[in-house]
Amino acid sequence: MELPNFKYHPDPIGSDSICESSEICECCGKQTGYRYKGSIYCKGDISSLCPWCIADGSAAKKYDAQFNNFYSDLPDEIVKEVQERTPGFYSFQEQDWLEHCDDACEFYGQALASDLQSLSQSEVNWILENTYLDSEEWEHLKQEHVPDSEPVIYKYVCRKCKEVFVSFDES
Numbered sequence: 001m002e003l004p005n006f007k008y009h010p011d012p013i014g015s016d017s018i019c020e021s022s023e024i025c026e027c028c029g030k031q032t033g034y035r036y037k038g039s040i041y042c043k044g045d046i047s048s049l050c051p052w053c054i055a056d057g058s059a060a061k062k063y064d065a066q067f068n069n070f071y072s073d074l075p076d077e078i079v080k081e082v083q084e085r086t087p088g089f090y091s092f093q094e095q096d097w098l099e100h101c102d103d104a105c106e107f108y109g110q111a112l113a114s115d116l117q118s119l120s121q122s123e124v125n126w127i128l129e130n131t132y133l134d135s136e137e138w139e140h141l142k143q144e145h146v147p148d149s150e151p152v153i154y155k156y157v158c159r160k161c162k163e164v165f166v167s168f169d170e171s
């Protein structure tokens with residue numbers, strides 16, 4: 001069975017948001033072969049969710065759940081799709097989904113050193129102004145950064161202009 005298409009999270013297996021699993025989805029009661037691994041913001045505990053119950057909004061509706069933090073002035077339709085029908089990810093600190101060109105960005109999981117090297121100068125300037133990193137530390141990260149090392153860096157791509165953006169997370 002092919003995974004549902006998530007507009008804002010194109011490769012949820014690659015980003016480690018969804019994995020293969022024999023667990024039964026608590027929402028639909030089916031064994032779909034996959035399980036969601038990211039954050040769920042709701043009251044109470046949900047043991048296991050399948051990607052289909054996220055994609056069609058049934059899990060969000062049934063449990064009054066959200067999967068991502070996204071505070072934005074974009075149209076409700078986009079905001080709700082990210083919050084309620086897009087698989088999210090685990091992070092140390094609360095992460096806000098990024099937006100650009102009047103749309104939510106696509107999320108690609110953790111950035112690699114090669115992603116950091118492809119950032120625009122304006123994005124690098126933003127990082128130097130808004131994080132604790134100075135240019136020397138940034139140059140070092142750009143060469144050496146590997147996933148699961150701190151700071152954890154997430155990669156987003158604008159759906160329209162294709163620019164790459166990153167967000168930072170630390171324990």
Ligand SMILES: [Zn+2]
Pocket residue numbers: 025026027028029030049050051052053
């Ligand atoms: Zn399900």
Ligand SMILES: [Zn+2]
Pocket residue numbers: 100101158159160161162163
């Ligand atoms: Zn853009």
